[in-house]
Amino acid sequence: MHRLLFEKVGNGIYLSHLDLMRVFQRAFLRAGVSLKHSSGFSPRAYVSVALPLSVGVESVCELLDYELANDAPVPGDLAQRLNATMPEGIRVLEVYESDRKIRDLGLLRAQLTLEYDGGVPENAISSIEALLNGESVIVPKHTKRGEVETDILPMISEWSVSQTDVNTISVNVLVAAQEPSLNPLLLITAIERYQPECAPDFAICRRVEVYDRGGAVFR
Amino acid sequence: MTDKLHRILPTVQKPARYIGGEYRQVIKEKKDVNIRVAFCFPDTYEIGMSNLGLRILYGVLNRIPDVWCERVFMPWGDMADAMQENDIPLYALESKDPVKDFDLVSFSIGYEMSYLNILNMMLLSGIAPLAKDRGGLDEIVFAGGVCAYNPEPLADFFDFFVLGEGEDVIIELMDIYRTAKQEQWQKDRFLKEVSKIEGVYVPSFYEHIYGEDGALCEIRALCGAPKTVKKRIVQSFDDSFFPVDGIVPSTEIVHDRANLEVFRGCIRGCRFCQAGYCYRPVRPRNADTLLRQAQQVLADSGNQEITLASLSTSDYKQLEQLALPLIDFCEPRMVNVSLPSLRADNFSRELMMKVQKVRKSGLTFAPEAGTQRLRDAINKNVTEAEILETCATAFSGGWNNVKLYFMLGLPTETDEDVLGIAELTYKIIQVWKDNATNKKRGLTINLATAFFVPKPFTPFQWEAQITPEEYTRRVRLLKEQLHSRCVDYRYHGAELSFLEAVLARGDRRLAPVLLEAVKNGARLDSWNEYFRPEIWQKAFETCGVDPAWYAQRAYGKDEVLPWDTLSIGVNKAFFWRERERAYRGETTPSCREQCSGCGADKLLEGGVCDA
Numbered sequence: 001m002h003r004l005l006f007e008k009v010g011n012g013i014y015l016s017h018l019d020l021m022r023v024f025q026r027a028f029l030r031a032g033v034s035l036k037h038s039s040g041f042s043p044r045a046y047v048s049v050a051l052p053l054s055v056g057v058e059s060v061c062e063l064l065d066y067e068l069a070n071d072a073p074v075p076g077d078l079a080q081r082l083n084a085t086m087p088e089g090i091r092v093l094e095v096y097e098s099d100r101k102i103r104d105l106g107l108l109r110a111q112l113t114l115e116y117d118g119g120v121p122e123n124a125i126s127s128i129e130a131l132l133n134g135e136s137v138i139v140p141k142h143t144k145r146g147e148v149e150t151d152i153l154p155m156i157s158e159w160s161v162s163q164t165d166v167n168t169i170s171v172n173v174l175v176a177a178q179e180p181s182l183n184p185l186l187l188i189t190a191i192e193r194y195q196p197e198c199a200p201d202f203a204i205c206r207r208v209e210v211y212d213r214g215g216a217v218f219r
Numbered sequence: 220m221t222d223k224l225h226r227i228l229p230t231v232q233k234p235a236r237y238i239g240g241e242y243r244q245v246i247k248e249k250k251d252v253n254i255r256v257a258f259c260f261p262d263t264y265e266i267g268m269s270n271l272g273l274r275i276l277y278g279v280l281n282r283i284p285d286v287w288c289e290r291v292f293m294p295w296g297d298m299a300d301a302m303q304e305n306d307i308p309l310y311a312l313e314s315k316d317p318v319k320d321f322d323l324v325s326f327s328i329g330y331e332m333s334y335l336n337i338l339n340m341m342l343l344s345g346i347a348p349l350a351k352d353r354g355g356l357d358e359i360v361f362a363g364g365v366c367a368y369n370p371e372p373l374a375d376f377f378d379f380f381v382l383g384e385g386e387d388v389i390i391e392l393m394d395i396y397r398t399a400k401q402e403q404w405q406k407d408r409f410l411k412e413v414s415k416i417e418g419v420y421v422p423s424f425y426e427h428i429y430g431e432d433g434a435l436c437e438i439r440a441l442c443g444a445p446k447t448v449k450k451r452i453v454q455s456f457d458d459s460f461f462p463v464d465g466i467v468p469s470t471e472i473v474h475d476r477a478n479l480e481v482f483r484g485c486i487r488g489c490r491f492c493q494a495g496y497c498y499r500p501v502r503p504r505n506a507d508t509l510l511r512q513a514q515q516v517l518a519d520s521g522n523q524e525i526t527l528a529s530l531s532t533s534d535y536k537q538l539e540q541l542a543l544p545l546i547d548f549c550e551p552r553m554v555n556v557s558l559p560s561l562r563a564d565n566f567s568r569e570l571m572m573k574v575q576k577v578r579k580s581g582l583t584f585a586p587e588a589g590t591q592r593l594r595d596a597i598n599k600n601v602t603e604a605e606i607l608e609t610c611a612t613a614f615s616g617g618w619n620n621v622k623l624y625f626m627l628g629l630p631t632e633t634d635e636d637v638l639g640i641a642e643l644t645y646k647i648i649q650v651w652k653d654n655a656t657n658k659k660r661g662l663t664i665n666l667a668t669a670f671f672v673p674k675p676f677t678p679f680q681w682e683a684q685i686t687p688e689e690y691t692r693r694v695r696l697l698k699e700q701l702h703s704r705c706v707d708y709r710y711h712g713a714e715l716s717f718l719e720a721v722l723a724r725g726d727r728r729l730a731p732v733l734l735e736a737v738k739n740g741a742r743l744d745s746w747n748e749y750f751r752p753e754i755w756q757k758a759f760e761t762c763g764v765d766p767a768w769y770a771q772r773a774y775g776k777d778e779v780l781p782w783d784t785l786s787i788g789v790n791k792a793f794f795w796r797e798r799e800r801a802y803r804g805e806t807t808p809s810c811r812e813q814c815s816g817c818g819a820d821k822l823l824e825g826g827v828c829d830a
């Protein structure tokens with residue numbers, strides 16, 4: 001399977017999943033590389049992005065699978081060619097072959113940056129730690145059956161909280177990525193619900209790494 | 220810490236349209252730039268980025284080394300509100316710098332219902348909407364586009380208008396502005412200088428005087444301004460600038476495809492069509508040039524669709540030389556070729572079948588009127604036989620989707636003409652029954668009617684628009700006849716087209732109405748979600764202006780028209796002659812068959828039309 005690793009940062013985070021697919025489909029054509037097309041009434045070029053990000057979330061570990069027309073070989077300089085015409089914020093980091101199935105991707109690490117305009121409130125760190133050390137943290141979560149009150153603690157396997165400067169706290173979490181999956185931003189919802197005095201004015205979420213269920217980096 | 224803009228972006232719909240950063244946007248070093256232009260399009264990103272004119276002028280301006288042109292679009296309501304709440308002024312997509320900080324602000328105005336977006340964008344930018352309140356050379360706001368042909372309702376808001384094609388004028392304007400900035404001219408002197416450029420209209424140099432009956436009775440040229448201002452055209456269209464390396468939007472836009480501009484102008488003389496007259500005379504681009512541009516633009520953009528853009532593509536003399544090689548080039552690359560505005564009369568079966576192989580799209584006809592009598596009156600040169608023959612060919616080739624466009628309220632229209640639309644529709648259904656190769660898939664007819672709007676610089680510029688009530692009655696009359704399940708009938712709203720008629724032929728007395736409507740929250744009028752006719756109605760009342768006087772009144776033959784200062788190169792006498800022919804039901808041949816002496820040939824250096 002042809003796979004590539006890319007980042008979605010800066011203003012690239014505002015592109016939707018559909019936008020991103022179109023960006024790649026066109027970037028391949030601009031690079032002079034023809035993608036395999038589905039057959040049928042309106043043929044589509046085949047690209048597939050694993051675990052689509054929500055709009056507004058950054059990532060340095062996105063994976064995209066693709067197939068080339070006529071089973072052509074992957075050009076050695078594909079990454080450079082794609083990057084030469086990418087919009088701001090999207091950059092291919094690595095082009096490689098993989099036999100690992102996306103369904104084996106089980107965990108992802110995210111970094112949340114909590115911004116407090118008036119400075120980090122006193123005891124914010126200990127309050128957030130207490131929340132994560134608690135028995136359960138229940139927030140409304142999107143599921144196939146709609147919005148369901150769910151305990152998110154079982155989906156968080158590691159965490160650490162630290163203050164970065166007078167205005168920001170950084171929360172690093174390792175969360176379940178698939179079946180079930182946890183949007184790390186639900187932690188902010190939890191803080192707003194359980195520790196409203198520690199609710200940040202704004203929060204940024206960055207996906208930093210993906211792993212298989214055994215904890216090894218997934219590629 | 221994240222700035223205010225980046226905090227609101229995740230909270231609004233489709234934030235990708237507010238960030239720029241697309242492939243091929245132009246970024247320049249500020250220190251290398253003398254003139255910064257904010258090119259504003261008074262509608263959403265998705266509409267504006269689909270506009271070929273914007274893409275051309277963006278390219279022309281940015282090819283000048285010391286000029287940096289950036290794009291500005293109308294934010295959707297949620298974004299506009301969020302920006303206002305957070306004191307974020309309207310900014311240009313490339314640099315994110317506030318519009319107010321630019322040297323020149325220009326607007327491209329293509330349709331009347333975007334007028335309030337212009338004012339909203341000025342207010343969001345912190346720019347004073349009235350030109351007289353802007354004193355500095357760094358506060359110049361100007362406009363171009365089709366609506367500049369009767370810019371009078373906007374005359375108080377703009378310092379000047381550019382008439383006609385902007386490719387050459389814009390360069391001349393930059394030259395004057397560069398000098399003006401270096402020598403620190405006063406705004407007055409700058410306006411006087413630009414008014415000497417052919418095609419530039421400075422409205423403050425003209426006084427409009429109204430008579431006791433309320434009609435305009437005189438336009439007085441002040442400050443030695445020319446009595447009439449004539450539009451500009453590109454003389455050598457074949458080698459005029461075409462953006463083969465334009466911006467590729469990262470997010471979906473309305474016309475998400477590569478464009479080829481096959482020719483400018485139109486040889487037909489449909490009497491309701493403003494574009495048909497305003498882009499005269501017809502000027503084709505060479506098929507070889509177009510093929511080269513097609514290959515370049517596809518390679519550069521990675522687009523999967525290309526379209527031949529013009530007012531009437533079938534009238535392109537080299538259509539076969541262009542379309543066949545283009546299809547041969549595109550097909551193996553999985554690129555879809557779309558051929559809009561093909562006419563029923565010379566739509567070749569070969570071309571139709573070839574295009575179908577790439578992707579099947581619907582057949583489109585715009586007979587505009589339901590009977591031959593009315594089609595003759597509006598000079599829409601298409602016959603029922605041609606439409607039915609083309610349909611028969613298409614249906615036997617497996618097509619099963621037809622789009623039909625008509626107008627209601629055309630001058631001389633009777634109920635018989637309205638019913639004729641339904642009759643033609645049923646004839647098409649019968650042709651499908653007789654010819655369809657695959658009846659199981661069924662037939663879909665998308666039938667749409669627009670509400671006729673009399674436009675300046677057409678033979679119908681003097682006509683009254685029918686009332687919204689009468690239009691609605693005709694819609695109902697038609698609707699009652701359409702009971703087939705395969706017909707999907709849509710019609711334009713009466714209120715929007717009524718306002719369009721008011722603005723299209725409006726004068727300077729509408730400016731306070733526009734300001735009042737904006738003050739009361741009107742914006743994004745061409746979007747159903749936002750259009751609120753009651754705000755307009757109230758604004759007319761508050762300002763004591765009767766909109767019906769503009770829309771539903773027939774203007775007199777000798778009446779001074781608000782746009783009489785301006786010329787598109789076609790004589791007023793020609794328009795009157797055409798109007799009289801319309802009432803006699805006489806057609807006028809196309810420019811290719813016979814020149815009717817409209818006067819547009821005088822715009823050409825050689826003085827001869829290449830029809």
Ligand code: SF4
Nearest residue numbers: 810814815817820828
């Ligand atoms: S001058 Fe004659 S050929 Fe040229 S646009 Fe007018 S009518 Fe057509």
